[in-house]
Amino acid sequence: MTLKLKQARDELEDWAKNLETKVEERTKEITAIQAQLIRSEKLASIGELVAGIAHEINNPLTGILVFSSLVNDNPKLDPALKDDLKTIVQETERCSKIVKGLLDFARESLPQKKLSSINDILDLALSLVEHQILFQNIALIKDYTFGMPDIMLDPNQFEQVFINMLLNAGQSMASGGSLNIRTGITEDGLSEFIAISDTGCGIPEENLPKIFDPFFSTKENRGTGLGLSVSYGIIHNHRGNICVQSVVGIGTTFTIELPINGEDKTEVGCGGEMYGKTDSIFQVTT
Ligand SMILES: Nc1ncnc2c1ncn2[C@@H]1O[C@H](COP(=O)(O)OP(=O)(O)OP(=O)(O)O)[C@@H](O)[C@H]1O
Ligand SMILES: [Mg+2]
Numbered sequence: 001m002t003l004k005l006k007q008a009r010d011e012l013e014d015w016a017k018n019l020e021t022k023v024e025e026r027t028k029e030i031t032a033i034q035a036q037l038i039r040s041e042k043l044a045s046i047g048e049l050v051a052g053i054a055h056e057i058n059n060p061l062t063g064i065l066v067f068s069s070l071v072n073d074n075p076k077l078d079p080a081l082k083d084d085l086k087t088i089v090q091e092t093e094r095c096s097k098i099v100k101g102l103l104d105f106a107r108e109s110l111p112q113k114k115l116s117s118i119n120d121i122l123d124l125a126l127s128l129v130e131h132q133i134l135f136q137n138i139a140l141i142k143d144y145t146f147g148m149p150d151i152m153l154d155p156n157q158f159e160q161v162f163i164n165m166l167l168n169a170g171q172s173m174a175s176g177g178s179l180n181i182r183t184g185i186t187e188d189g190l191s192e193f194i195a196i197s198d199t200g201c202g203i204p205e206e207n208l209p210k211i212f213d214p215f216f217s218t219k220e221n222r223g224t225g226l227g228l229s230v231s232y233g234i235i236h237n238h239r240g241n242i243c244v245q246s247v248v249g250i251g252t253t254f255t256i257e258l259p260i261n262g263e264d265k266t267e268v269g270c271g272g273e274m275y276g277k278t279d280s281i282f283q284v285t286t
Contacts, residue, residue: 111234138178141180162194164228165231169198173199182194198251
């Protein structure tokens, strides 16, 4: 009888302990889902506003570009005015780039998905940026896993995502460094991951929750702050997930996980342990 009572008490204690961990785990999950919902709602309402404004601005901008180019080609143009005109054209082009970014951000069209290889899209994105001056002092290390299955996704949208991430990495290493690109299959075998690591300036902890917000940029007038928010939208439209680990002065790793068979990854973070999460590394999981 005493033995049975002791056994029963031990079992009860075990349950209590398990329950506590379960509650903790669930609370964490709920908090993450809640944060994601707020972010999605915020992005959706900003998206609508932005799409409207961007469309309105696009037409007059095209007019300015066409007419300034016509004036530039006019033989009657005073050569002393050429430089001023060049500035007008350059700045208008910059505005067009921002508007294009806004339209991409607000794009409502569904992704044009087809079976695609992550490694091939990464190579394409790399070929477009690696010869830029920005990358001349940067050592590129490709650590691809070969033979991974193709995934149903929009290759053009992912090319854009990878270009955004590569440019961010390059811009964070103004005086050189190394860029590591790793691909593979997650431990559960359900997703493919792409980890882009740089040895750049890192992201201060207080900025981490803001980097996926539209228009958040620390690059003053060189950045629109749309690269990561556009990427976030594309990844989540593909039921994937993106998270970041960063240490100021050491570097940053962005990890994207994409489900191989379209199973939803948006409600769980990327595998923290797998990418070397430690207490000293600040991490944001979207
Ligand atoms: N690899 C990185 N290293 C350090 N900081 C980064 C990195 N990636 C992003 N960030 C931070 O996140 C901010 C937002 O990035 P995001 O790509 O959205 O905008 P941006 O690069 O400033 O402008 P753009 O719209 O031209 O991409 C950056 O301004 C920078 O502060
Ligand atoms: Mg950027």
